[in-house]
Each structure stands twice: as structure tokens, then as C-alpha cells.
Amino acid sequence: MAGYSFTRRRAILLLSLTSVILITMDLRGSSIVNFARSSFGVVFRPIESASRVLTRPIQNTWHGITHYNSVVDENRRLKDLVAYNEGATISAIASVREAQELLALNGLPTLAGISSCTAQVVGSSPSNYSQTVEINRGTECGIKVGMPVLNAAGMIGKVTDVYKKRSVVMLMTDPGYSLAVKVVNAPPTTTTTVVGEGTSDSSSTTSTSTTTTTIKVTTTTGIPGFTPGATIAPTVTTVSPTGVTSPPGSVGPNKPGQSTKSPITVPAGIDLPLKETGALEGRGLSKAPVVRFVENQVRFGDVKVGSPVISAGGATSLAPPDVVIGTISRVIKRTGTLGPLLEVELAADFDYLNFVRVLLYQPSTERPVQP
Amino acid sequence: MMNQLIFIIENRYTRLVLVGLMFLSLQTTLFNEMRPFGVCLQVMLLLAASSGLATGSQTGAIAGFIVGLLYDMVLATPLGLCAAVFAIVGYLAGFAHSFVHESTWWSRMLTASIVSAVGMILLPIGFTITGTENVLTLNVLTVALVVALFNAVFSWPVEFVCRWALREPSAAR
Structure with a gap:
């Protein structure tokens, strides 16, 4: 019994020591451990490949049972997504190309x-x-x-x-x-709610006014056709019947005592x-x-x-x-x-x-x- | 030279390595894909526990170490960590079952289940000790529970395989 106990203790001690040594070697980046793993991979890959082929029917059955509904839902969702992305992709490609061109022009690294x-x-x-x-x-x-x-x-x-x-x-x-x-x-x-023209001057004739919303384009580089999206700022131009056009970005002069509730969105800073x-x-x-x-x-x-x-x-x-x-x-x-x-x-x-x-x-x- | 070769081939641990490789290939393919409740079933841990149940604590510890070392070879975790944990699991399985007066099928299932759960809790503790963060979470309990249930169900056939692999060469003849 004493001999058996000694052998068991020795075995446990040896296993513990071996584990500690192996963990230490691996954590310190030993090349022996890397070589052992690499060699094991060479031996094990063929067995794994064979096992993968043999167990594929079982895997497919399992996935068929457990994931059928989710796959159908996923397929439906993906079809919608594909339709949605088709248009977006074209503009995205153009934007990426422009961005890369701009980065290259400035000597910055690009993917x-x-x-x-x-x-x-x-x-x-x-x-x-x-x-x-x-x-x-x-x-x-x-x-x-x-x-x-x-x-x-x-x-x-x-x-x-x-x-x-x-x-x-x-x-x-x-x-x-x-x-x-x-x-x-x-x-x-x-x-911001800007106080503008609340009531127009009284007139007996019917006037026609046209309000157009234009996009102000700011070109910051010399790349032909390049329009950085971040600098797009919507401005409102009002054309009065008399042909006088108010300056872009404004909604008319402020007049004390006159109020209007025309909300406009003003970007804070750049x-x-x-x-x-x-x-x-x-x-x-x-x-x-x-x-x-x-x-x-x-x-x-x-x-x-x-x-x-x-x-x-x-x-x-x-x-x-x-x-x-x-x-x-x-x-x-x-x-x-x-x-x-x-x-x-x-x-x-x-x-x-x-x-x-x-x-x-x-x-x-x-x-x-x-x- | 030839005698030494025959001795190595006949060695029960050589058989265990071959069985371990088969189980490892199942672990990395079939059981890696089949994840009930999002948990990867641990058939290698079952092999270590069943070795202890089939042959006792000492052989179970050595068998668990070998099985764990095979598993370490395919994981990105520190080499020797699974070996240490699986050795403890193999030892515990044999040791715990030695207290059972008359072993029955359900006592073996229960032992395999409990030691598997212990192993699945010891593993993240080991990872934490070796420097991995955010592993010891409540999710460990779910993983331990699912693995314990699976290992209880499949403990009998795997124990049969372990008993065959780890029998003495004289008994094999």
C-alpha cells in the first residue's frame, strides 16, 4: 500500500511539474512548443479532414433541425439587403475612390x-x-x-x-x-428659430413666389468632380417675384416686432x-x-x-x-x-x-x- | 529494437493516443459545429473523465494528462493547461468513484457529470491564472451545466472505449 501510494504521489507530482514547465515554456514563446504544435498539425490535419468528410452528413442534419427557420429568415433578410445595397454600393465605390485619390494626393497611407x-x-x-x-x-x-x-x-x-x-x-x-x-x-x-419676414407688405395684386432649395457645393481640392460629402451644407434661396434673390444661407432680414416660426437647421461649426x-x-x-x-x-x-x-x-x-x-x-x-x-x-x-x-x-x- | 517497437505498440497509452486522436478529430469537426444552447460540447473532457472511471485515479490522471495534451495542441491556449485540468478530472473521476460501494450505471453517469462540471469550471480559472481576462463569468455555469449533461449521457459508451484502450497488454491477449 505504501509503495502504491508512493507511486501515485510520484505520478501526480510528475504530471504537475510537466504541466507547469509546459505552460511556462509556452507563455515565454518557446520555439520547441511552436515546433511541437506545428508537427502535430501535420499529423493531425489528414485525420481531421477525414473526420470532417465523414461527419458532414450528421452536421448537416443537425443544422437542418436547429437552424432551418433562422436560415429562411436570414435568406429573406439578405434578399432585402441585397436590393437595398445595390444602389448604395455604386455611390460608395465612387466615394471610396475619391477618398483614396485624395489621401494619395496628400501622401497619406490608404488601404x-x-x-x-x-x-x-x-x-x-x-x-x-x-x-x-x-x-x-x-x-x-x-x-x-x-x-x-x-x-x-x-x-x-x-x-x-x-x-x-x-x-x-x-x-x-x-x-x-x-x-x-x-x-x-x-x-x-x-x-434655431430665426425671426424673419412674418407678414409681407400688403398688396392688392397676387404675387407668386418661388422657393428653391439648393445644395451649396464647396470644392476643396483640385480633383475634377470631387465633392467632399462632409462639406455639403443645405442653404435656402428665396426668389421673390421682383427677381431679387436673397443671399444664400439666409432667410431674410430680421425685423423687430415681427415673428415667424420657420425652423432651419444650422450646423454648429464646420x-x-x-x-x-x-x-x-x-x-x-x-x-x-x-x-x-x-x-x-x-x-x-x-x-x-x-x-x-x-x-x-x-x-x-x-x-x-x-x-x-x-x-x-x-x-x-x-x-x-x-x-x-x-x-x-x-x-x-x-x-x-x-x-x-x-x-x-x-x-x-x-x-x-x-x- | 523490434521488441521495443512491439512494446510501444502494445502499450495501453499508445492505444489511448490513437483513440484520443479520433476523439480530437470529432471534437474539432462535429462537436465544434453542434453547439446546443451555444455551448461547445467537450468530448475530450469526457474521455479524460471516463478514463478515470474505467481504470482508477492514477491511470485516470495519466490518461487525462495525455488527452489534455492532445487537446492543447489544437487550442491557442497555453500548452499544458488543459493537460493539467484534464489530469485532475481523470484523477477525481477515479478517486470519487472508488468510494462507491457497488457501482451502478447511474453512479458512473453521475460521477462523469460532476467531474466534467468541475473541469469546465477549473478551465477558466486556469485561463485566468495564466493571464486571460474576462473568462470567469456567469456563462461558465451554463457551459458547465450543458457539458455535464452531455457527458453524463455519453459516459457509458466512452467508458467502454476507455476500458478497451487502457487494458493491460496481457489482458488484451
Whole structure:
């Protein structure tokens, strides 16, 4: 009995020690651990592929039972979305092209100038506590650890492990994920009631007046046909029967004692979207990621639900600027100087990841120094 | 040389590794897709628990360690963490069941269920210790409950497989 107990204790001690050593080696980024994982992958992939083929009918049956209604609803919704997006896409393409042209003219980096590698998602993490997917491209495609991964909708995560022909991508919902982002808030607008002509001069003849609403176009660059959307400001021009046109942006001279209730919307300052940076953090599969450290600035105003969230970029950021991440779905206000906590609805649907694009982007701090 | 090779092939832990690879392929394909209540069922944890039930605490701990190590190879979590947790689960399964006077099918199911739940709670604790944040949430309880139920239902056939894989070479002949 004593010998048996000794053997058992020794076994438990050995197992514990081995676990601690392995965890320490992995956390310190040991190349032996990476090699072991890579080698295991080579052996295990064929078995997994065979298993995937054999179990596909069972998977399809399961999905047929559990997801039939949602797929039908999704299909209906997508048809509506396709119809809605067809028109929007054309104008969006034009806007993106113009924006890239403008950025290029100013010598600023654009996404179009970054090489990318298209890959397919071949598997996801079987764990309940980490959100990763595996893609079928690796170092042979130029992928390195830390590179951002996108799909058609927007950012989905970053590369955390790279092997020769496969890579592991940590999704943005993973609790370990963090990224500097910008929240683009709509500019605050104020509605002002301007006292204008309340009663016109009495006249026995019937006069005809025409009121036209025109869009004032401000061209700020020399790009032919380029009209930045942010500078569009609606103005009202009133043409009187006598042919006198009041100046754009005004509704007539103020006259004391005369009142009118013609509300016009006056943009506060320059009508440009305001941006504020913060840090996006994943919170697991069941919770939406949040943006922290957004300052409570008066100029920035209250963050509105639906405001877009894009990557901030910067010298140390692992993602280039202006990659779409999602929209604000909930604003949790906090007291003091903490600033609001913003829940983000991600643009990409992580349930249906298929083809993704790895941006072969490295921040300036990560690039090798030229001799 | 040949004798050594035969010894390795006949070794019960070699059989366990082969069975573990099959279970791992099911884990990463079938059970990764089938997620009742949004929970990924843990068939590898079931294998560790069933090893303990089939062969006792000591062999269960070693078998659990091997199974956990195989699982660690495909996860992005620190290598050795699942191995440690699954070793505890294998040990606990064998140890807890050693107190049962006359083992019945339902006592085995209950043991497999409880140790699976313990394992699913220990895992996020381990992740937190190794530096992962926001893992220890109330969602852990849901995960533990669903995994425990599933493992209780499938404990009998998996235990049968473990008993076959972990029998002594002499008994195999």
C-alpha cells in the first residue's frame, strides 16, 4: 500500500511539474512548443479532414433541425439587403475612390496601397473560452503574427500564430483582443428659430413666389468632380417675384416686432464628423466588444447609437487606419472622468466566416530597419 | 529494437493516443459545429473523465494528462493547461468513484457529470491564472451545466472505449 501510494504521489507530482514547465515554456514563446504544435498539425490535419468528410452528413442534419427557420429568415433578410445595397454600393465605390485619390494626393497611407493575402477559414476553436479561427494560408503567403484580418464586411481579428500553410486568427470577440479605434460621431446640430419676414407688405395684386432649395457645393481640392460629402451644407434661396434673390444661407432680414416660426437647421461649426479614439476590447462570444477610454469631451458630444467605429491606425497599431469595425450598439454612461463605455456591434458576422483577407501590413515600429 | 517497437505498440497509452486522436478529430469537426444552447460540447473532457472511471485515479490522471495534451495542441491556449485540468478530472473521476460501494450505471453517469462540471469550471480559472481576462463569468455555469449533461449521457459508451484502450497488454491477449 505504501509503495502504491508512493507511486501515485510520484505520478501526480510528475504530471504537475510537466504541466507547469509546459505552460511556462509556452507563455515565454518557446520555439520547441511552436515546433511541437506545428508537427502535430501535420499529423493531425489528414485525420481531421477525414473526420470532417465523414461527419458532414450528421452536421448537416443537425443544422437542418436547429437552424432551418433562422436560415429562411436570414435568406429573406439578405434578399432585402441585397436590393437595398445595390444602389448604395455604386455611390460608395465612387466615394471610396475619391477618398483614396485624395489621401494619395496628400501622401497619406490608404488601404489600397497595402498588399493582402486571401485565405479561407478552415476551422474554428473548439473551446468555449477562446475565439479563434484557422485559415489555410501561412508564412508562404507572407503572413506574420499581428497582421490584421478582414472579410468583406470589415475587420475580424488578428493573426496570432503562423505556420507554413496555416495561421490562427484571434477574433475580435476574444477576451485577449485589443485594438486602438476611432469612434466617428455625427456633428452636433442645433435647430434655431430665426425671426424673419412674418407678414409681407400688403398688396392688392397676387404675387407668386418661388422657393428653391439648393445644395451649396464647396470644392476643396483640385480633383475634377470631387465633392467632399462632409462639406455639403443645405442653404435656402428665396426668389421673390421682383427677381431679387436673397443671399444664400439666409432667410431674410430680421425685423423687430415681427415673428415667424420657420425652423432651419444650422450646423454648429464646420460640418465634419468628429472622431475620438479609444480601445476596443473583446469580451467573449456571448458579449459584444466594448470601447473604453473615450474621453467625455464637450466638443465630441454624446456618442450616438449607430456611430461608426473604425481602426485608429498609428505608428504602433497593428492595423492600418480607417478599417471598418462596426457601429455603436449601446452607450453605457459612467460617472466621473471614466468616459462612456461603448458596446460595439461588429460589422462582420462571425458565424459565417468563409473567405478572409489578411492585410500584409506591419506598423512602422515592426518593420526591419534599413541599413 | 523490434521488441521495443512491439512494446510501444502494445502499450495501453499508445492505444489511448490513437483513440484520443479520433476523439480530437470529432471534437474539432462535429462537436465544434453542434453547439446546443451555444455551448461547445467537450468530448475530450469526457474521455479524460471516463478514463478515470474505467481504470482508477492514477491511470485516470495519466490518461487525462495525455488527452489534455492532445487537446492543447489544437487550442491557442497555453500548452499544458488543459493537460493539467484534464489530469485532475481523470484523477477525481477515479478517486470519487472508488468510494462507491457497488457501482451502478447511474453512479458512473453521475460521477462523469460532476467531474466534467468541475473541469469546465477549473478551465477558466486556469485561463485566468495564466493571464486571460474576462473568462470567469456567469456563462461558465451554463457551459458547465450543458457539458455535464452531455457527458453524463455519453459516459457509458466512452467508458467502454476507455476500458478497451487502457487494458493491460496481457489482458488484451
